[in-house]
Amino acid sequence: xxxxxxxxxxxxxxxxxxxxxxxxxxxxxxxxxxxxxxxxxxxxxxxxxxxxxxxxxxxxxxxxxxxxxxxxxxxxxxxxxxxxxxxxxxxxxxxxxxxxxxxxxxxxxxxxxxxxxxxxxxxxxxxxxxxxxxxxxxxxxxxxxxxxxxxxxxxxxxxxxxxxxxxxxxxxxxxxxxxxxxxxxxxxxxxxxxxxxxxxxxxxxxxxxxxxxxxxxxxxxxxxxxxxxxxxxxxxxxxxxxxxxxxxxxxxxxxxxxxxxxxxxxxxxxxxxxxxxxxxxxxxxxxxxxxxxxxxxxxxxxxxxxxxxxxxxxxxxxxxxxxxxxxxxxxxxxxxxxxxxxxxxxxxxxxxxxxxxxxxxxxxxxxxxxxxxxxxxxxxxxxxxxxxxxxxxxxxxxxxxxxxxxxxxxxxxxxxxxxxxxxxxxxxxxxxxxxxxxxxxxxxxxxxxxxxxxxxxxxxxxxxxxxxxxxxxxxxxxxxxxxxxxxxxxxxxxxxxxxxxxxxxxxxxxxxxxxxxxx
Amino acid sequence: xxxxxxxxxxxxxxxxxxxxxxxxxxxxxxxxxxxxxxxxxxxxxxxxxxxxxxxxxxxxxxxxxxxxxxxxxxxxxxxxxxxxxxxxxxxxxxx
Numbered sequence: 001x002x003x004x005x006x007x008x009x010x011x012x013x014x015x016x017x018x019x020x021x022x023x024x025x026x027x028x029x030x031x032x033x034x035x036x037x038x039x040x041x042x043x044x045x046x047x048x049x050x051x052x053x054x055x056x057x058x059x060x061x062x063x064x065x066x067x068x069x070x071x072x073x074x075x076x077x078x079x080x081x082x083x084x085x086x087x088x089x090x091x092x093x094x095x096x097x098x099x100x101x102x103x104x105x106x107x108x109x110x111x112x113x114x115x116x117x118x119x120x121x122x123x124x125x126x127x128x129x130x131x132x133x134x135x136x137x138x139x140x141x142x143x144x145x146x147x148x149x150x151x152x153x154x155x156x157x158x159x160x161x162x163x164x165x166x167x168x169x170x171x172x173x174x175x176x177x178x179x180x181x182x183x184x185x186x187x188x189x190x191x192x193x194x195x196x197x198x199x200x201x202x203x204x205x206x207x208x209x210x211x212x213x214x215x216x217x218x219x220x221x222x223x224x225x226x227x228x229x230x231x232x233x234x235x236x237x238x239x240x241x242x243x244x245x246x247x248x249x250x251x252x253x254x255x256x257x258x259x260x261x262x263x264x265x266x267x268x269x270x271x272x273x274x275x276x277x278x279x280x281x282x283x284x285x286x287x288x289x290x291x292x293x294x295x296x297x298x299x300x301x302x303x304x305x306x307x308x309x310x311x312x313x314x315x316x317x318x319x320x321x322x323x324x325x326x327x328x329x330x331x332x333x334x335x336x337x338x339x340x341x342x343x344x345x346x347x348x349x350x351x352x353x354x355x356x357x358x359x360x361x362x363x364x365x366x367x368x369x370x371x372x373x374x375x376x377x378x379x380x381x382x383x384x385x386x387x388x389x390x391x392x393x394x395x396x397x398x399x400x401x402x403x404x405x406x407x408x409x410x411x412x413x414x415x416x417x418x419x420x421x422x423x424x425x426x427x428x429x430x431x432x433x434x435x436x437x438x439x440x441x442x443x444x445x446x447x448x449x450x451x452x453x454x455x456x457x458x459x460x461x462x463x464x465x466x467x468x469x470x471x472x473x474x475x476x477x478x479x480x481x482x483x484x485x486x487x488x489x490x491x492x493x494x495x496x497x498x499x500x501x502x503x504x505x506x507x508x509x510x511x512x513x514x515x516x517x518x519x
Numbered sequence: 520x521x522x523x524x525x526x527x528x529x530x531x532x533x534x535x536x537x538x539x540x541x542x543x544x545x546x547x548x549x550x551x552x553x554x555x556x557x558x559x560x561x562x563x564x565x566x567x568x569x570x571x572x573x574x575x576x577x578x579x580x581x582x583x584x585x586x587x588x589x590x591x592x593x594x595x596x597x598x599x600x601x602x603x604x605x606x607x608x609x610x611x612x613x614x
Contacts, residue, residue: 133585173591208602325568518573
């Protein structure tokens with residue numbers, strides 16, 4: 001069965017092939033052209049398809065190009081923005097760096113403590129030149145005064161008391177060539193609370209070599225009243241005898257001064273001058289030995305005569321030699337009192353310090369013409385003192401802490417005296433014109449006066465021993481032991497002018513202790 | 520005596536008044552080098568001049584404007600030469 005099927009199929013195939021072969025031969029030529037046409041058409045179709053495809057691709061590409069162009073534009077814009085941002089960032093960074101540096105600078109300034117000069121400069125800028133300054137001193141004092149005997153029958157008694165004194169100095173500078181200074185004292189003294197205008201004057205700086213002082217001022221005679229009377233400046237608590245209860249020249253004056261200084265050699269080799277005039281000397285009465293109560297006020301009956309004074313000082317040692325500072329001075333003060341009677345005085349003084357040693361002294365003399373042909377009222381006074389700072393002291397074998405305390409001490413010694421023909425008993429019993437504006441009562445201690453009767457003797461002498469403990473350059477605890485050694489001679493004079501010999505004068509002792517702050 | 524004193528004073532005022540402004544102007548126009556020179560000189564003079572009468576007080580105790588006034592007063596009291604006063608002031612104000 002199967003073989004038959006294969007055979008029949010083969011036969012049919014042969015028939016078909018035969019038939020086909022016949023037809024092919026017949027249509028060879030036509031078939032060639034048709035084929036070519038078909039091919040052309042196919043090619044055309046293919047070309048169309050390709051063109052269509054290409055167009056599509058072109059469109060797609062164009063779309064892509066457009067897209068890319070848009071994208072590129074955005075990129076460019078972004079790039080520009082980035083560049084701008086970058087520039088801003090750089091600027092901001094620079095600003096930040098500068099700010100950071102400034103902050104660091106400020107931080108440094110904030111952290112660093114302000115210097116006193118910066119602070120002072122700021123205050124000065126704020127206040128301007130019209131400024132006040134208050135300086136001066138304050139002190140508390142204790143005095144024990146042993147009055148062992150009577151003086152010319154006057155009451156006497158040993159005394160001890162506390163005192164307090166406050167002496168502010170006000171400085172006012174309206175401009176750089178004018179200064180006003182005024183000192184007033186307020187204290188609780190021998191008569192209770194009292195006040196006193198010590199000095200008040202204008203200082204006009206005319207040029208390098210001339211200054212005019214006008215007003216109420218300390219007597220520029222020697223250098224004690226001017227330079228040594230402030231309580232923190234005076235190494236002792238009391239004044240030397242010629243400047244105490246029996247002054248040889250008036251302590252103050254109301255008038256005018258012309259003064260100045262100049263350098264004549266090397267640095268430190270200077271000279272200075274002071275000439276002045278004023279209301280003149282004044283005395284508590286017209287009897288022999290009357291105390292001076294200058295400055296003369298307009299209400300006084302003794303204002304007709306005026307005064308004139310002069311002082312010249314020289315400093316011969318140059319600073320470079322390190323030989324210290326030596327001052328040599330000469331002074332004179334002359335005037336008329338009680339309508340035409342002369343008062344003449346002159347004196348010399350010195351001051352020398354080198355290293356820890358300081359010495360000073362003065363000698364002064366006055367002549368007072370007395371009315372009605374009486375013998376003249378002559379007075380002389382002197383003092384010399386020395387002090388030695390124990391700075392640098394190192395005592396072996398004791399702790400350093402003790403040495404530190406010892407180095408602050410300054411032992412002192414002073415010898416002073418006054419010679420005068422007579423002393424008015426009224427001045428001993430009543431106000432003497434010294435201390436707080438004349439509030440001191442005779443034989444009663446007061447601030448800076450030990451009150452011993454012996455200091456009122458016509459020929460008084462005193463040895464003063466001192467021991468200062470310096471807490472700071474202007475803060476001091478002072479201790480003083482006074483030994484009064486008056487000489488015989490001279491007279492006591494009553495208010496009527498009756499004279500009695502001074503006779504025996506008690507040798508008193510006094511102890512004073514004072515705490516003073518110079519501010 | 521009064522006539523003599525008044526004559527001296529008037530002569531002094533006439534002579535001196537010409538120098539007032541010059542002195543103030545000199546201080547204003549001072550150069551930094553001049554300030555340094557004054558400071559060094561003031562450091563030498565401060566212990567010498569001040570200790571003549573009292574313990575030398577350090578510059579830190581007072582403000583600069585206070586030293587201006589205090590040194591004016593000290594110049595009067597001590598009769599210091601003007602240049603020396605300026606030198607000490609320079610030193611005190613610098614502390």
